[in-house]
Amino acid sequence: MKILVVGGGGREHAIIKKLKESPKADVIYCLPGNGGIESDAVCVPIKATDIDGIVRFAVEKEIDFAVVAPDDPLVLGCVDRLNEAGIKCFGPTSRAAIIEGSKVFSKDLMKKYGIPTAKYETFDSFEEALEYTKTAPLPTVIKADGLALGKGVIIAETRDEAEAALSSMMIDGKFGKSGSRVVIEEYLTGPEVSVLSFTDGKTVVPMVSSMDHKRAHDGDEGLNTGGMGTVAPNPYYTEETARECMEKIFLPTIKAMNAEGREFRGCLYFGLMLTNAGPRVIEYNCRFGDPETQVVLPLLKSDLLDIMLAVADGRLSETEVEFESAYSCCVVKASSGYPEKYETGFEIHQNGEISGEVFFAGAKKTEDGRLLTSGGRVLGVVAKGKTLKEAIERAYADAEKITFENEYMRRDIGARALSAGA
Ligand code: AMP
Ligand code: GLY
Secondary structure (H helix, E strand, O other), X not given: OEEEEEEOOHHHHHHHHHHHOXXXXXXXXXXEOOOOHXXXXXXXXXXXXXXXXXXXXXXXXXXXXXXXXXXXXXXXXXXXXXHHOOOEEEOOOHHHHHHHHOHHHHHHHHHHHOOOEOOEEEEOOHHHHHHHHOOXXXXXXEEEOOOOOXXXXXXXXXXXXXXXXXXXHHHOOOOHHHHOOEEEEEOOOOOEEEEEEEEOOOOEEEOOOEEEOOEEEHHHEEEEOOOOEEEEOXXXXXXXXXXXXXXXHHXXXXXXXXXXXXXXXXXXXXXXXXXXXXXXXXXXXXXXOOOHHHHHHHHEOOOHHHHHHHHHHOOHHHOOOOEOOOEEEEEEEEEOOOOOOOOOOOEOEEOOOOOOEEEEOXXXXXXXXXXEEOOOEEEEEEEEEOOHHHHHHHHHHHHHHEEOOOEEOOOOOOHHHHHOOO
């Protein structure tokens, strides 16, 4: 089969490497991909948000199956347009991708169908939002309605911070149209768990759970980033919690989307918080998580292409989805200064054999074949182990061998999971 993957980060690299294992996969194109992905797919510089360009390319190359990985093309209707052009896809239509595209939509959906989440109010007037935060309990959580590159959530500890957040979103337009409406919600506490799931709108099959490390520095200090590392499975996510989530969250969400005439087919990501009162949905994503995918897919034993085709065709219940009972750890190496200002253009070296895999995110290839850094998050080093401790040790040993000037990584990926008893 001729396969097209839309996107160009570590997540897409992990998806491509897994798809390549399938005997059905012949050529894999990646739009736009990156210099590191070039060793595993044919990368073509068409942006993931250039829907016309993607459809034109897919038709011209007679693509058999397309996987649309990032949120923005999904919300923009990339799958709808490819389907109209006769191309089978893995990923939700734009009507279903709204579950991530609008926080107001997802919060209202959860309220209407009794799916446990933080209490909230929505506002499209700055004055009314400000009035509400004057008496709301602190800390208070302020979320831009639309997509904001993972930066649209502010946890305000004081009333002044709440006012500053509202004013930057609703008056200064920090996130453009995404911030003209906001959700203000109750602050919850507890361990966070990411659960990616395959769903064809009828069956939902959760993948192994994982734990992200969103803050830039050790000890969960510093700014929020796109994710500095992950481990899987997440030790806080017990079998009992998994059962509860299936019954109270996963199945009800699939049913709710169907009842709204927005059948979801693709990867539905549940961002959960395990509070004392039970699991709560913090967010839905309409796609694979990054860097969760980099630890989850290496543990998948079944054929990813078969699963994705079954999701697209509505045959997921007949398809085998099996994971190894092992652990994996992803350590992200970033450009120092990320997520703020950083320099790029440094050569990436590998010194000696590594035991795991490297998934590239911000890397470009020079004409003479050298790899240079080109982004904030440069790459993720992923290793597996029989125990979490072993996976972490291997990932860090590998990370020491992949080097570039100005590099930065957290040193404590998985430390909390280990102390939780994994
Ligand atoms: P998101 O961009 O929606 O993933 O949110 C970013 C982070 O903000 C989450 O991973 C949580 O750590 C935190 N967060 C979001 N909503 C809440 C909430 N209601 N209570 C506490 N923390 C939250
Ligand atoms: N790692 C969080 C996300 O993909 O949104």
